[in-house]
Amino acid sequence: MLEVRALAKSFDGFRAVDGVSFAVPRGSISAIIGPNGAGKTTLFNLITGHLRADSGHVLLNGREVTGIAPHRLCRLGMGRSFQRQNIFPRLTVFENVQAAYVSHRGRGWSMLGPVERLFRDETEAQLGAVGLREKAEEIAGLLSHGGQKQLELGIALALEPEILLLDEPTAGMSAAETRDSIALIGRLARERNLTLLFTEHDMQVVFSIAQRIAVLHQGRLIADGAPEVVRRDPEVRRVYLGERN
């Protein structure tokens, strides 16, 4: 589904991502973990075309997509969420998700007719799926942090992606919010047969839903495999899990 080969990126000589290779099989739920500054977000930005890689390749369904523009990647079936600034704050919740439908279904260039009535049913269904139906008319920027994360997921899902990249989906959430939102993400991924790749710092979250885990440390991949394997990996225990326990 998604394959990354020897991807590398330096900032002023600092090797943020240093020859990372891994593959995400279709329908799997995979996580990238690592301490702060390990290069997780940089890696995401390289995959999604927000940053240009110094070297290496990204393949989506076997097709070379290295460095292509985000809006084109989006049309090829890749959705993503962001760690920060992930919604359209001064639009309503409804308009946020509706905009995703308008764009994704190719109606964005239409200058005739009002936008209000477009994709009403789809938008409402999607808001229901992420638990925001009652908040449809609220201003998105005024939602709670958890609400904004739900909305972000709604926007991403409206794009009907085959693969969804979530950058720290539970960042800043309370323990209860984290649990709910992970349950929601896991359920939606299974229902829609999504391939999911996410970064996360919360170990409990990762081990609760990920089928595969890749561990990033100082820009390098030090482990990649099933949760049990990664958990037992001595290198991982030393640099990461060990620090915590």
Add this chain to the structure above:
Amino acid sequence: MRRVPWALIVLAAAFCVPALGSRYYTFLANDIAIWALFATSLNLLVGYAGLVSFGHAAYFGVGAYTAGILMKKLGLPFLLALPAAGLLAALFALAAGFFCVRLTRIYFAMLTLAFAQIVWAICFKWNEVTGGEQGMPEIPYPDFAWFESIGEVVPLVGGWRTAEYFYFVSLAIVATCLWCLRRIVGSPFGRMLTTIRENPERAEFIGVDVRRYELAAFVLAGAFAGLAGGLFGIFNRGVFPDFAYWNKSAEVLIMTLLGGIHTFFGPAVGAAALIWLNQQIVSYTQYWPLILGTILIVLLFVFPGGIAGAIGAAFRRLAPKLRGA
């Protein structure tokens, strides 16, 4: 609560202005109508796409010169000259916008300013075509014989002065253009522009080709500014290089902010307020820029949503009380 059709009421009132019998009021209303279109065209960029242009006068100027040259030097009818003004302004906006949308924020603003200064310099120096520094006085009015002949049949339509006929025609054109702009901002295209304003990075990842949308908005805004410029040259009975000068760009930006960028009619309100204030104040004092500066400071600190934003907020606070009473 039923919605009041304010736009139609204002339009109907505006059509009645010449009946007051004052040439001055008609003059003022015509000035306001044209600037209202100019400011609203700018707001497509500022308020909807989130692009602050410091060079919008360039397209106003191109439109004014296009209509002026076609009507005065080539004797073409208004019906051809005005669309040509919009079209040429759109082409200029396409050429400049192609580069401008590659930059963001202050760099975008500076590049629009740079292009506007180029347009101004061309108008200022290209004597054979634009009349150079002297500009191009005595732009003819359109031919209103058709209007007179309708007036012979329909009561109230005939018997006006040429300036008043021009007022009616420009009012109708401005109203049509505003209606088109309103449709555009309410369309799916308009919604995509607001997503870009809100969060360009996210917009890219719902599949919006941000630069192309920005360019389209830039071209549309330029076209409508060109139409406003075409009207203004005729209204002003002459076209001059300062139409494209940077202080015109600043003036229209101030109107837009004064009126309020978050409502569709805000910039039109701002145009009316600023022109009316200017006329009132220059008869008392020569320090108009001082007053303008003070207004701007108050605006930015006290009413960041502009006049329309302040009225809207007051109305939302009062409406429940009125209904409760």
